[in-house]
Amino acid sequence: MKILVPVKRVIDYNVKPRVKSDGSGVDLANVKMSMNPFDEIAVEEAIRLKEKGAASEIVAVSVGPAKAQETLRTALAMGADRAVLVQVEDGAEVEPLAVAKILKAVADEEAPGLVICGKQAIDDDSNQVGQMLAALLGRPQGTFASAVVVEGDAVVVTREVDGGLETVKLALPAVVTTDLRLNEPRYASLPNIMKAKSKPLAVKSPADFGVDVTPRLKTLKVAEPPVRSAGIKVPDVDTLVAKLKEMGVA
């Protein structure tokens, strides 16, 4: 079975983003970029499935600027077999819907048995691509996965839902999105980094798949989050309990 793993090049999770003073967006000039952490977990899961014999080939795909090749090289270095870059010009914002459409076209070509992607990207935090892709493919979706087990022509996915876990069984081919506790991504070994350089990396463009990437949402303004407002005092435990419930914690 072939597994398709979409990956995205985002700001490094260690870097504290700074909003530009003109409110046009976040300052990305010479900021350290890396693979979206949830996507690393997706690549790791694919490789473990391959190591267990449940999968035969892993194809990493990314929709992004030329520099996204570095992210795909990382995926190859972790153990992916092939990579496809759907290249857009630098700085272009491609919305989840457009990404989902491109991935659908790629999936039609690659016909993977399983698509594993990160539940959300830590830059736009949209958490939509996996679900949209499943819809466009008319295939089942297993979101926020904390466990994935392939059984014959189906996959059993344990999902993290508010307040606990839920398990569903999806008919393959299917789309799974990963959550934090699914696995602990491995470090790319030096020999694999060296081999990654020679693994195939095809470069395509959205036009190759006939997908129109013009954005539907226009960003009017980007602002700093409101500064921590002064705390409030609660008179008693009951008020506190109410507050906790409100936050969905209790």
Next chain:
Amino acid sequence: MSGADAIRKVCVIGAGTMGAGIAAQVANAGIPVLLLDILPREGDDRDAVAKGAVAKMLKTDPAPFMSKAAAKLVETGNIEDHLDKAAECDWIVEAIVERLDIKQALYARLEAVKRPGTAVSSNTSTIPLNALVDGRGEQFRKDFLITHFFNPPRYMRLIEIVRGTETDAGVAGRVEDFVDRMLGKRVVPTKDTPGFIANRIGTYWLAVAVNAAIDQGLTIEEADQIGGKPMGVPKTGIFGLIDLVGVDLMPLLTKSLTSTLPAGDPYFDTVRPMPMVDAMIASGYTGRKGKGGFYAFDKATKTKQSRDLATGEFRATIKPAPLPPGTEKDLAALVSAPGKVGAYAWEVLGKVLGYAADLVGVVADDVVAIDDAMKLGYNWQYGPFELIDRLGPGQLAARLAAEGRKVPVILQTAGERPFYRVEEGKRQFLGTDGAYHDVVRPAGVLLLEDIKLAGKPIIKNGSAALWDVGDGVVALEFTGKMNALDADVMALIGQTIPLVQEKYKALVIYNEGSNFSAGANLGLAMFAVNIAAWSEIEKLTKGGQDAYLALKYAPFPVVGAPAGLALGGGCEVLLHSDAIQAHAESYIGLVECGVGLIPGWGGCGEMIDRWRHNPMLPKGPMPAVAKVFELISTATVAKSAAEAKELGFLRPTDGVSMNRDRLLADAKARALALAEGYEPPQPPEFRLPGAGGKAALTLAVKGFQAQGLATPYDGVVADALADILTGGEADLVDVLTEADMRALERQSFMKLVRDPRSQARVEHMLETGKPLRN
């Protein structure tokens, strides 16, 4: 009348190696010489033998003749037809085969022909004088003496002279003076004893050393190591020296000595059958001249081979283990060192020094004669008695006594006292009478070595010193390693000029090192190059130019007195002298191109200035430039003072001293002569051929490169040289001052010194001593 003037023509009978060599040296001194030998066995040219000898000498290396002109002074002939011509000669030297009967027959015929009072001397090394003159008349006996030269006669400075009981003092005196002044020999008065001094001790020494090596089971490498440098013996060591002299000569010397030495002479104890040596001679292993001797070079494996004393067979040379610390420079430590080293050293030194001590009064009157003979005849660094002083007075005697061996009389006389000492600035030796006597130099001989004992230099620094050599003349001595020239030398020159101007009359540039100066200190220069100190290098270059120009225009005469090598900067200082008094064996040349540089201290300018006044060259600026370009680009070195004149390093008016010991005195005399009404020279001006000239020179170089005679980088160096000699951008019409020429030199020098290929050449020369052909 000194001998130099009294002997105006010489006859040499016997055109063997020694006879021909002696004749050549006489010719080198500019004295016509008649060389006679026997008739050839066949062939119709009756003078073939003598002629053949002269022809052979023109091709031998090292050359017996100092210049082609000298060869023309040798008239050849044979003893049958031309013996009567001996009458025209003022001195007759007999150098025929060592056969008493043949010699006596010749003398008899000579007696009839020669003029009374004409000296006759024999070069015999083995036959006693009385035997030679047996049967001759009284006049002949008065005119007869022994003049024992050493091989090769041009270069070996020792001559052992034996006067017979009846030899006339005047006749002997005239011959001694002639061989001293004209042939450059140091006369050592010798008694009529077998082997005279040098061979008597030398042969005993070699025999003892060989026997001890065999008896104590040393390899020849170990023997040469122990018996070589530490004892002041040339680094070839014992077995190396025998290879040099000729293995086949050894038995001859042994035979002649055993037949003439008095019974009981310790030499007889060394004589033993030498099957290995006989086998070597039989199979043609006679030494360096042949296929090798004790050492040989195996061309196939490109390795040095040594003969194993036990088996007599060749094996690869093994570098002996280093000598114990401290034994290399301290004889006392050497002879008392543990194991093989001490045992061998004592066996050799104990016997040889004892033997020499026994011979004082027997072969010569005093220790100085014996020391001089060994130093000049066998290239020992120290004579036997100097070695005894280094071993420690009384040590030799004490140990001989301790071993129950006879202690020579002179050692007993000396007791704890050294054989040499310095008293009130005078060098003294211990006589057989037990008293110290001054070491007397031959009349007119002046040595810096003696002056130094008398006092301190006027001024001195790390690389040079200034000495008062009397009569208002001072001598500038190079004292650095290999007399190399560096900033200190230039600084001292700077101090010297005002000082001489104020208190003295003239300056002589002179030193008694084995070489006058090999030029600039390449090591220091390379270090400056390696740390990119370009401004320092430029300063040193200009500093040298200015110092030499200061000498040239100093308000007093400057006389250069070179001996041995005078290369590069060493040659340039001579070119700036008002006059040069050169020792005959001076090897002068501008060799900078060999290390990828050009003469930077004024050599180019001076050479052009010399050659353009040379009448033999056609008019116009180009011929002189071409000649100088050829001399410098090929780093030509004159092989004698005479040839230096032919090449223009010496002026026609410059003087040549045949005897090294007289060089300082001659130079001083020349300087004083110039001092009267001295006027510094006028700065020359130059009209140079410019770009056209350069093109011609470049074409010539291309030609050499095409023939494979010049390497690619030679072209670059030659190009930089051509820039100077042709005036660079200046065209024909411009007049260049001397300062312009010096500037051109500096410009080309700096360009080359910055080039990595020049740096590689300098480095290669420093590391290997051989030029790099890149």
Next chain:
Amino acid sequence: MNVLVWVEHDNASVKDATLAAVTAAGQLGEVTALVAGAGCDGAAAAAAQIAGVAKVLKADDAAYAHALAENVAPLIVALMADYDAFVAPATSHGKNVAPRVAALLDVMQVSEVLSIDGPKTFTRPTYAGNAIATVESSDAKLVLTVRGTAFAKAAATGGSAGIEAVSGTGDAGLSHFVGAEIAKSERPELGSAKVIVSGGRALKDAQTFQDVIFPLADKLGAGVGASRAAVDAGYVPNDYQVGQTGKIVAPEVYVAVGISGAIQHLAGMKDSKTIIAINKDEDAPIFQVADIGLVGDLFALVPELTGKL
């Protein structure tokens, strides 16, 4: 604008998050609540009473029992013919279903809406809340998920909407519900816990720390931390220490019990989303950074709080 709101329910009552969604939807236009499930009459009835809900659609079918997106999305898409906007709370179910609907409607969804500034203009958090973007949609229809804590809850009573039964395409047969496990997983690790309860020196000793702090943490499914003073005093092992010289944490909620709030401790937890402090000293530095402060004796307050959760 006609707005269809997705109701989260347990067949009997409506979850709080939906009340906030209703408030948000109300700002866009007339609100119709969709209750889908199996045996969800009770939930439909509850939905009908929510103030501001004009109409309730009920889709009662075994296929919708667990709100499987593969089955629910076609239902919603079909209904959306009559509506201009679909609003779902940003819960795990809302986030699971809404994007599938948006894709089928070829609409670019706006996630985690914090405020509605215009008919098609919304603000939403990006870069983990470090940058708030105001976006305007150019799509004909709207699909939104809204963050519960950003809107007031509509009153659960006071409404009396009519309930209309609707039906969809039923079970797509793609996904099959296997089971759920709502029980607590064991204590989450400090580094990745969503909620952390930390105790300070005031906890007197290890046993008291055990008795007071751990029960509260279990109730909240929270990780347990401690101040350096507590660790040095041996109340808990070293790796519990939160602070500059221990672990750096940034959970959703950080409850500091009996912790004064030394600068070194603040350095370790100042990035938490919400900080709650319980301390008897009202001037303790912890209160300067706490969002919610409760002054008093922790030995009384904490057991009471644990009891009431």
Next chain:
Amino acid sequence: MQVYDAPLRDMRFVLNELYSDDGFGALPIHAEFTPDLTDAILEEAAKFCREVLLPLNRPGDEEGCHLENGVVRTPAGFIEAYKAFAEGGWTSLASSPEWGGQGVPEAVGKLVEEMICSANLSFGLYPGLTHGAVCAIEGHASDALKAAYLPKLVSGEWAGTMCLTEPHCGTDLGLLRTRAVPQDDGSYKVSGAKIFISAGEHDLTGNIVHLVLARLPDAPPGIKGISLFLVPKFLPKEDGTPGPRNGVTCAAIEHKMGLKASATCQMLFDNATGWLVGEPHKGMAAMFTMMNAERLSVGIQGLGVGEAAYQSAVWYAKDRLQGRSLAGAKYPDKPADPIIVHPDVRRMLMTMRAYNEGCRALSGWVARALDAEAHSPDPEVRKRASDFVALMTPVVKALFTDLASDSANLAIQCYGGHGYIRESGVEQYARDARITMIYEGTNGVQALDLVGRKLGANMGRYLRSFFHPVSQFIEENNVDGPMKPMVEGLARAFGALQLSTATIAQRGMKDPEEAGAASADYLRLLGLVAMGYCFAKSTKIAGLKLFFGAEDKAFYDAKIKTATYFFERILPQATASFLAIKAGKTSMMALADDAF
């Protein structure tokens, strides 16, 4: 607290931009190591160091190593970290592909080494010593020994050590006493005591391969009679797996000022079976072949700690609010300004920054030379490169480790009182850095090696490989323009270096003590000029890149500012060293021994 994130941007600058024209030329064998590959390697290494090694650094220092009946227990987490390190292929980084290595160039390998040393110096020693053993075996052992040991050492499955020092001899190895008795089967029985053996015993690998210096029965005295032997902890069985225990035991582990997580053992060899490596009595020769790479590695250890100290100090300087800026409050909204606003704190930070960037640039140059020396197709380049390595190795080792200790102390100073408290983690850097000035040849020995052996060798040929590029750079850039003041500063310091070199060469020939007296100052002077040259070159490149509109302006702008700080505030030390050298040995040697 201990903060470290590999300075990848500066590392890429040194690797890809600073030495594109250093005259060593391209190395065909390294053609595949293009920037995109080396960036990937550096990034992955940085990630591993930050996430696996750094967290173990302070706990490792606190826990230290423990010896229990002959078995040394490394601190918690080290076994897992080492396993991940080996499986990641990082032990095989610089080894040759022939034995399973990755053949990564030194220019990249040394940057990875720096990261490891920054994150966890103690940990770094374990693979570091193994690499040393690999080099010695690769260079001198028999094919049989190579086949038996190299694959497992390169893969990190087994570890290696270098057993040189003995209780009575460290610097002067001529006094060595360990004995090796030949057996008829070709092996040897090795007996003796060794001390200060890093990673002598530990629980990280299945076997430990000791390279031991010892004397054969017929060995000549002193340094010329020492041979090298391979003595494994477990004698390998036929199938290569560890067999019976050999006569090698760890008698004790040293209680050290720093490097606590690195077991430094006293080893006892009791008739242990070993095999000869290389020729009899040629043991020291085997040591010399890898000495240059090892000494550069110790320099890198210093640089690594210096960088970690610097980053930890910067973090604190931005976080710690204390007092107001002399130029008026810079953060009025905060209760006090962060101490980074204070000039003296900046002085300390800028000094550390300049030391680190200067050393990194210089180590990049030496690493390239190490590559060129080994792999350049052109013999002339190989010669020049090996001259340069020979000259700069003592400078790199001593200069980097001296500056690292200075930086670690400055970092503590930035932390003020907290710096002295163990929990801040900064004082560990000072304790760890201190050893690097001592082992692998004390810095005093390095200075003597520079002045005594390297300065005068072949009339100063070694010097040419450094002096000529610098002199050429000064001549080419001493033109009007932004570079002028910097180039003039460099020219002044370079002139002082030239004069000192000539002075020492002259005086040293007559009196070796003169050279000895000047050695430390001369090494510092040469190091400062070398760093100055690197900074000047960096400034020129940065200026050009800014002029042509590079995208990461901030990096180049910062580089120029750091270089300017170096030229104005650090390079002047060169004059002090020059004056000290000029003064000669007199005052240093005047006082009689017993007057002390």
